[in-house]
Amino acid sequence: MAVNGLAENELAVNGRRYQSWGRIDFGPQTGVRFDHRLAPIPKPEPAKTVLPYGNGRSYGDSCLNTGGVLIDCGGLDRFISFDGDSGVLRCEAGVLLADILDVAVPRGWFLPVSPGTRLVTVGGAIANDVHGKNHHRAGTFGCHVRCFELLRSDGGRLLCSADENQEYFRATIGGLGLTGLVTWAEIQLAPIANAFVDQERIRFHDLAGFFRLSQESDAEFEYTVAWIDCLATGPSLGRGMFVRGNHAPAVEGDRAGEAAKSSGVKISVPFVPPLSLVNGLSLRAFNALYFRKQRGDRVSSQLHYRPFFYPLDAIANWNRLYGPKGFYQYQCVLPLARGEAGMGEMLQTIAAAGMGSFLAVLKVFGDRASPGMMSFPRSGVTLALDFPNNGGKVRGLLDRLDAITGEHGGAVYPAKDARMSPALFRQSFPAMDEFTQYIDPAFSSSFWRRIAGADKAVVSQDIC
Secondary structure (H helix, E strand, O other): OOEOOEOHHHOOOOOOOOOOOOOOOOOOOEEEEOOOOOOOOOOOOOOOOEEEEOOOOOOOOOOOOOOOEEEEHHHOOOEEEEEOOOOEEEEEOOOEHHHHHHHHHHHOEEOOOOOOOOOOEHHHHHHOOOOOOOHHHHOOHHHHEEEEEEEOOOOOEEEEEOOOOHHHHHHHOOOOOOOOEEEEEEEEOEEOOOOEEEEEEEEEOOHHHHHHHHHHHOOOOOEEEEEEOOOOOHHHOOOEEEEEEEEOOOOOOOOOOHHHHHOOOOEEOOOOOOOOOOOHHHHHHHHHHHHHOOOOOEEEEEEEHHHHHOHHHHEEOHHHHHOOOOEEEEEEEEOHHHHHHHHHHHHHHHHHHOOOOOOOEEEEEOOOOOOOOOOOOOOEEEEEEEEEOOOHHHHHHHHHHHHHHHHOOOEEOHHHOOOOOHHHHHHHOOOHHHHHOOOOOOEOOHHHHHHHOHHHOOOOOOOO
């Protein structure tokens, strides 16, 4: 196979193995580097397709294109302009959020919205319309994108914004990389006084306690999120730790050296163990310890932004802990009116299955609408979970969670999905038919072929 005259052995891109973060095997992925010297969209063989690939932090198959070609965007790593007075940044789509933070934070600016890792690309943040702890205030990442350039497979370059090529703007934000290749984007950053966050951690003892804290906190705190012990049952069902915070207006004492201490990787998982280290025994011990690790029910502190926003980034290759078969991530959102009942049913189902999640995160989304027609976040309550891939047992549990999500009128997040049904996807994203009109004919993904059905998959027969 050749792409734009490149030999097959050149497509490995320095020997990189393309996977999603869940490390489930979806088949071999072939990549071709896209950088400043390779201006056109790569042209694969007839009946093959292409898909942009950022840093591989999506959990399922939305960033994969088994049987096709991945356009590795790691070479699109340049900053184009940054206005330190207005906080407007323009950069190429392969720039990591970590790179933006390194430049912007010392100048008094921060990401307007950030997911739980800073190791995603700008293009990936747009394609998945990522959200963070401040959704109730700021909405999604797409709410803060001013414009971007979209390169189509026919060579056309579209400047997309709320005022120009508006439909492609709407389709690309949350569009899973299917509308073309975003080459650069312009983002409005948010002002901060320093690199620190004033945080409160509050222990709550049941699911109702989470909802009370969330309602109480949203007006006063920019960032809110909760960890849930999803193995707890009975009166303790839904117990956990609520975290809320604001950017610090002033820094306590002399903390000049803390930024250096907070940077970089603290530990690393050097290899994939033969079996998952995340199991029922380790989960039960971890959950009990985590719930009780702070002495009081309410603890305040000031800390650097990295451990507040990105605690797992301090553990390199933490996804290897799940062993050679990888793991499933699952995230859903339920309408707020059905949230407490629906989440209670989910937690009971998980506890009964005995397959608790190491990372169980609960958060209330606000009602700020995204400009993206296929954006996942919407007003409601969202639960994110991960489970070791132990085959049919975990897939059966995930099917039951899908059924609860569907019954309560909810949605599943494509960026974290590896197996939802076409029916649930269509229910979750009623704009699917409208969105399909804007898919580039040369672009497809393993995810899209799965949820659209083989007869509806976008497969290029003759790329222009």
